[in-house]
Amino acid sequence: MKAFPASEIIVSAIFILCLATTGLGALIAALSVRIIRSVCGLAICCIGLAGLYYFLHSPFLALMEILIYVGAVCVTIVFAIMLAEPDEQPQPDRHGANILWGGIALTVSVALLWGLWRLSCEADFTSPPNLMTDGSIRAIGISLLTTYSLAFELISLVLFVAILGALAIARTGRTKP
Amino acid sequence: MNETPLYDRPEIYFAAAAFLLAVGIFGLIRRRTLIGMLISGELIFSAATLNVMAFNRFRAPDPAVGQIFVLFIMGLAAAEVGIALSIIIAVYRNYRSVKTKELSELNG
Numbered sequence: 156m157k158a159f160p161a162s163e164i165i166v167s168a169i170f171i172l173c174l175a176t177t178g179l180g181a182l183i184a185a186l187s188v189r190i191i192r193s194v195c196g197l198a199i200c201c202i203g204l205a206g207l208y209y210f211l212h213s214p215f216l217a218l219m220e221i222l223i224y225v226g227a228v229c230v231t232i233v234f235a236i237m238l239a240e241p242d243e244q245p246q247p248d249r250h251g252a253n254i255l256w257g258g259i260a261l262t263v264s265v266a267l268l269w270g271l272w273r274l275s276c277e278a279d280f281t282s283p284p285n286l287m288t289d290g291s292i293r294a295i296g297i298s299l300l301t302t303y304s305l306a307f308e309l310i311s312l313v314l315f316v317a318i319l320g321a322l323a324i325a326r327t328g329r330t331k332p
Numbered sequence: 333m334n335e336t337p338l339y340d341r342p343e344i345y346f347a348a349a350a351f352l353l354a355v356g357i358f359g360l361i362r363r364r365t366l367i368g369m370l371i372s373g374e375l376i377f378s379a380a381t382l383n384v385m386a387f388n389r390f391r392a393p394d395p396a397v398g399q400i401f402v403l404f405i406m407g408l409a410a411a412e413v414g415i416a417l418s419i420i421i422a423v424y425r426n427y428r429s430v431k432t433k434e435l436s437e438l439n440g
Contacts, residue, residue, distance in 0.1 A: 257362060263361065290399065321418035
């Protein structure tokens with residue numbers, strides 16, 4: 156059946172590597188004290204996510220994830236960090252409040268994780284009987300230019316307005332002393 | 333041992349998305365600066381896109397729809413980051429700080 160029997164193991168190992176990269180990057184992004192390490196964690200997480208997208212039969216989105224998140228979003232956040240120096244100092248004087256908020260955050264997130272995990276493991280979703288398209292880049296392009304052309308144009312409008320708004324907001328403070 | 337390989341089982345992807353969402357919510361509550369909260373928000377966006385992609389791969393009749401949807405989410409996330417970072421820069425110019433504790437007054 157298989158030309159090379161170890162290929163299954165290798166592919167599974169690469170998949171586990173992608174999963175571990177995603178999880179580790181997310182943990183670094185959420186837990187590190189220095190904010191620049193947090194951005195690096197976000198970039199690592201997005202690289203792992205791109206690998207997961209590749210396993211989900213979508214190399215186009217893997218490319219877009221790296222291009223948009225690692226290439227644009229993380230670099231923009233690094234620029235903002237350079238301009239605003241937002242390092243979090245540890246606050247030893249309010250230890251009780253720290254533990255309280257940490258406990259609340261941990262409880263909420265663990266409850267979310269447990270509930271969604273159970274839901275995803277136990278729910279019985281039905282698979283579709285047959286596929287309408289093959290999900291290739293050609294099918295995406297045809298859908299973007301026919302069914303979703305209005306949404307596509309609206310997204311471009313939203314991005315344009317966002318750029319204008321960002322320029323206007325960031326500019327107003329400069330004239331002040 | 334299940335015959336389906338690990339990367340073809342949707343539960344793995346759903347669990348990974350749930351993990352990303354939980355970590356993002358944790359960071360959103362825990363962080364004390366605006367940029368840290370923004371990064372946690374990006375993690376939540378990533379959880380949503382991974383969940384949509386997993387459903388798209390395993391349960392959708394048209395695999396192109398989920399990819400387009402995720403592309404739109406990425407575009408909106410990029411726009412959101414641009415606006416939020418410009419607001420953060422403006423806030424930093426006025427307050428000399430981006431800690432959420434110190435941003436406690438509004439002025440028109």
